[in-house]
Amino acid sequence: MEIIKGGVTAAKGFEAGYTAAGIKYKDRTDMALIYSKKPCKTAGTFTTNVVKAAPVQWDRKVVTGKAKSQAVIVNSGIANACTGAEGYGYCEETAKAAAKVLGVNADGVLIGSTGVIGMQMPMDRLKAGIAKLAEAKNSSLENGTLAAKAIMTTDTREKEIAVTFDIEGTTVTLGGMAKGSGMIHPNMCTMLSFLTTDAAISKKALQKALSEDIKDTYNMISVDGDTSTNDTVLLLANGAAKNEKIVEGTKSFRTFQKALRIVNEYLAKMMAGDGEGATALLEVTVRGAKSKKQAKVIAKSVVCSNLTKTAIAGHDANWGRILCAMGYSGENFDPEKVDLFFESAAGKLQIIEDGTALDYSEEKATEILSQPEVRAVADIKMGKASATAWGCDLTHGYIDINADYRS
């Protein structure tokens, strides 16, 4: 398993394009295309929000349908959520327009949207953008990176990663790009994440690998507790690596799962660390739990706590807020047994032993919490299970971005 350069175009047979279509933003790119020369088996997971954006409804149909996919069209200006039948109709129009210029089947065109909720899509600009994307697409790594840049909204940096791994003597590649900075509290899936692989793999194995992996990656991050209407993870496999076909329950499947974990965990952490206004990635590990579920619930409760997040913003070792957030998670544990540690590139410090504060150095704690990646580890001494969740600090930047997002 090796991490290599690139993102969605790292795997064989995938191309990417990007363009400035002026959907909402001016003076920046706002549309991206992922294209596969060969039709792909596709797995997808989507938001559990009752209010589902039109492209989420469209993609679910595509992923569960019989047609293979060859293209993903993404725009980062308008979410196309709460847009009714008109908005869904625009998805059909988008797929048809893309199918025509790309020479692919419209039933297999996937759509990703992110941006303002409630506005209708300017179809003339979107269609002009699709035509430009089709012209501009190529398989260079640079195009993959610029596509990752084009799907950003309030993100401050593009998010991509690729890995190669060996399947029965054949080198297979898996790569991906994602965006997500606000309205991030994925539930059974996440904001926009697009993964491509040249692996030959059964559709069932592909969906299973994805559905299981998101529970420990995207579903363990939170920026603001708000589960989006547009959360989508798509995983396209075109088989171009020509490996022996991966099926469930084999060593190859486990290898594929490991690769997927690396890619998804990386992208999920990138999203959390690049949360709106964030200055730090907050990683919280709960260990010594009696079950993985218990560890997850407690860890996620801490990364979602506004008071913990503001304390991290202030580099303040206000551990009481962490214990408090653990306590209201809904899971039971004995507060008198908890050990708590802070860690970062600046060092490691035990803060609490058996529920009581140690005589630790506040200065050292502040130094540790002043790094761009900080970690809290809580041992609840009930069993052997552990889990990690990722979030970010809550700063003035979050307020600046969101108090007047639409203007």
Added chain:
Amino acid sequence: MEIIKGGVTAAKGFEAGYTAAGIKYKDRTDMALIYSKKPCKTAGTFTTNVVKAAPVQWDRKVVTGKAKSQAVIVNSGIANACTGAEGYGYCEETAKAAAKVLGVNADGVLIGSTGVIGMQMPMDRLKAGIAKLAEAKNSSLENGTLAAKAIMTTDTREKEIAVTFDIEGTTVTLGGMAKGSGMIHPNMCTMLSFLTTDAAISKKALQKALSEDIKDTYNMISVDGDTSTNDTVLLLANGAAKNEKIVEGTKSFRTFQKALRIVNEYLAKMMAGDGEGATALLEVTVRGAKSKKQAKVIAKSVVCSNLTKTAIAGHDANWGRILCAMGYSGENFDPEKVDLFFESAAGKLQIIEDGTALDYSEEKATEILSQPEVRAVADIKMGKASATAWGCDLTHGYIDINADYRS
């Protein structure tokens, strides 16, 4: 039923005291006493957080015990949470010290604490404070108000109210004071709220009235989603009004319930509107629900949404965030049927009809949302139930207060 001046000293036979004991703050009052000449029947509800502060553990024992209560000692500097056996021991010491100077039974001394988690109580200063409180106590309305001021932490204004009502020809009074500005997301109870009544009422009726009422009042507010370790509501009844004793299932009990609702709803709204950094009270009503539970879950999801709260801070009619927060509440409804209205002293405006935005005036919407109390009403057209939740906007002030709370 009449709202009158005053708070905890409005009811007959209750006295209050306040003092500057220097527990954590300097140059301000930080301790308060509620005292009843006659022993009181007492009802209480407490935090559901697994991490329970020492005074919460102490008060639960007092409320469920056989001794009647005559005094409540409150400090607003240190929460006495996560302080282990030492912290609990300080509660016992506090009760004994108060019992001695007040000439009451230590088993009936209630304790309220709020402030920093994890620090031990400076008992010498606390005991000196108790002595001063005992000297300073009297039954004036002014002392009630100044006690309400002494229990504030990051609150910007004291919170008190009193009502009188008739029980079978006898005038009965119920009053209360509360504090709460951060770490406010009550679950089965809330931050510190102290209620006094001169009603003669059975202990069972008293607890039942309180336990039911908090579900629609304190449990429907949220400032930051963080359920405190110290949430406590205490209701003391000394019987000094000499009314015919109130028991469950009678007209008098329903009258008492109505009075309690007025007092608790007022104090709960005061807490939400005075949330840390808040510039506006956000009231969210969901109507047309198939059950009260459904309406409550959806309404509370909206007042807890950081994105909705920042939009309110920016006076931005970003209704998509409200629909989004309704959608991830966990309750099902048809987004295509939702009507949404914004209301305030500046007027009323329908924003969405059947899930789709109307051609409303953004200017008027901004005007409505620029008031200190704003209201969103969502009709989900499934039934006849409704519920209201209260929260506040999320502003730079919240970050300022919490990024470095301990220093």
